[in-house]
Amino acid sequence: MSKEKIAFVCSSCGYDSPKWIGRCPSCGEWNTFVEQKLGKKTSLTSATNAFSQAQSSAPISMSKIVTSEEPRINMHDNELNRVLGGGLVPGSLTLLGGEPGIGKSTLILQTVLRLKDMKVLYVSGEESARQLKMRADRIMESTNAHSFKSSDIQVVCEVMIERVFEHIKAIIPDLVVIDSIQTMATEDVESSPGSVSQIRECSAMLLKFAKETNTPIIIIGHINKEGTIAGPKILEHMVDTVLQFEGDQHYMYRIVRAIKNRFGSTAELGIYEMRQNGLREVTNPSELLLSDIKNSEELSGVAIASAIEGVRPLLIETQALVSTAAYGTPQRSATGFDLRRLNMLLAVLEKRVGFKLGQKDVYLNIAGGIRVTDPAIDLSVISAVLSSNVDTGIDRDVCMAGEVGLSGEIRPISRIMQRIAEAEKLGFSRILVPTANLSSLDSAHFKIDVKGVRRVEEALRELFG
Numbered sequence: 208m209s210k211e212k213i214a215f216v217c218s219s220c221g222y223d224s225p226k227w228i229g230r231c232p233s234c235g236e237w238n239t240f241v242e243q244k245l246g247k248k249t250s251l252t253s254a255t256n257a258f259s260q261a262q263s264s265a266p267i268s269m270s271k272i273v274t275s276e277e278p279r280i281n282m283h284d285n286e287l288n289r290v291l292g293g294g295l296v297p298g299s300l301t302l303l304g305g306e307p308g309i310g311k312s313t314l315i316l317q318t319v320l321r322l323k324d325m326k327v328l329y330v331s332g333e334e335s336a337r338q339l340k341m342r343a344d345r346i347m348e349s350t351n352a353h354s355f356k357s358s359d360i361q362v363v364c365e366v367m368i369e370r371v372f373e374h375i376k377a378i379i380p381d382l383v384v385i386d387s388i389q390t391m392a393t394e395d396v397e398s399s400p401g402s403v404s405q406i407r408e409c410s411a412m413l414l415k416f417a418k419e420t421n422t423p424i425i426i427i428g429h430i431n432k433e434g435t436i437a438g439p440k441i442l443e444h445m446v447d448t449v450l451q452f453e454g455d456q457h458y459m460y461r462i463v464r465a466i467k468n469r470f471g472s473t474a475e476l477g478i479y480e481m482r483q484n485g486l487r488e489v490t491n492p493s494e495l496l497l498s499d500i501k502n503s504e505e506l507s508g509v510a511i512a513s514a515i516e517g518v519r520p521l522l523i524e525t526q527a528l529v530s531t532a533a534y535g536t537p538q539r540s541a542t543g544f545d546l547r548r549l550n551m552l553l554a555v556l557e558k559r560v561g562f563k564l565g566q567k568d569v570y571l572n573i574a575g576g577i578r579v580t581d582p583a584i585d586l587s588v589i590s591a592v593l594s595s596n597v598d599t600g601i602d603r604d605v606c607m608a609g610e611v612g613l614s615g616e617i618r619p620i621s622r623i624m625q626r627i628a629e630a631e632k633l634g635f636s637r638i639l640v641p642t643a644n645l646s647s648l649d650s651a652h653f654k655i656d657v658k659g660v661r662r663v664e665e666a667l668r669e670l671f672g
Contacts, residue, residue, distance in 0.1 A: 292471015
């Protein structure tokens with residue numbers, strides 16, 4: 208009787224070794240190797256089929272390849288369409304990742320309920336058909352029920368990928384949803400569902416099917432404790448689009464970001480509001496990300512920034528708290544903002560402006576639970592920090608946008624017209640922008656007072672007198 212062969216596979220990147228290793232030589236993670244049995248039957252089914260097709264095909268010159276504009280599927284969700292780059296591309300494999308309970312299944316279910324003229328196969332490996340129907344009824348109660356009557360959704364509760372393909376062959380759907388990829392398994396791999404080899408093989412089979420039949424597939428994936436999509440990193444390389452569904456469960460806002468998109472930009476952002484009966488699109492996120500600015504008093508440490516995420520302008524409330532270090536060592540903390548950039552801005556304040564913050568704790572928070580990467584909010588961060596330090600409030604009718612350089616200059620920013628228009632639409636009376644942007648700007652088109660500043664000192668004089 209032959210001895211059973213085993214291997215040790217890294218659960219983070221999929222690297223395999225004949226013996227257990229403490230640290231993975233491929234990804235550098237510690238204690239990620241798990242033991243797996245190597246059965247006689249190998250997972251070469253899809254690879255063999257692909258190889259046979261490659262033998263029957265012949266190379267073709269790139270100049271002879273005919274291309275056309277890919278028609279996109281309207282998801283009837285403006286936020287999701289924007290993040291996808293205009294809609295779902297036929298034949299694409301899209302991965303939606305997020306933490307447990309964040310609302311991934313709810314987002315996909317309420318989206319496919321709106322697809323009236325498409326036959327959808329919803330494959331659930333986590334919930335029963337009755338649970339899905341109860342959730343769909345809850346979503347339909349809060350919306351126009353007539354818009355869902357013509358939707359054709361077929362639900363199947365299955366975890367074996369071979370049987371899923373049998374259902375696909377019988378139904379011939381226009382869209383396939385896999386919820387979730389961690390529950391899928393194939394008979395060709397002798398390991399438990401959710402393992403590296405199972406996820407990799409099932410994803411390869413789904414990718415092969417999507418490209419051959421031009422059928423779009425949406426797969427849902429979980430997030431592990433490190434904040435990355437559970438399973439090997441090869442899963443993100445295989446798919447066409449990776450969407451990150453994020454948000455704090457203590458907040459009612461949910462954000463969809465495109466981490467990878469072969470058919471559009473990765474700078475787009477979609478914002479939803481979580482309600483008891485589903486997710487609601489937020490068409491004007493600036494009003495939600497700002498507190499009641501007109502009726503509240505001038506509190507110190509609060510500044511309004513005009514930021515851009517993708518093509519969408521956002522007005523964001525930046526909050527800062529500066530206090531004397533209680534334990535000798537000053538603390539630096541940032542929520543929704545890069546901590547290293549905060550330390551750089553504090554060094555600019557101390558070196559170029561003369562404010563001594565070396566022995567003070569500095570805490571920064573971007574209101575609403577959103578994470579911002581736009582460098583144009585540097586000016587609002589510095590203003591909020593100094594406002595808290597001198598305990599003087601900033602006029603609530605003023606917002607600002609500008610990148611701060613290491614020498615204390617206010618550097619020009621992009622899409623200044625959109626930023627000013629958004630501030631004017633929300634009722635602000637004054638906005639501080641880099642002086643370099645004023646040369647290409649006709650401020651006569653705006654009712655808002657546009658002030659140009661060259662250095663941090665000028666901006667502080669405008670705000671504090």
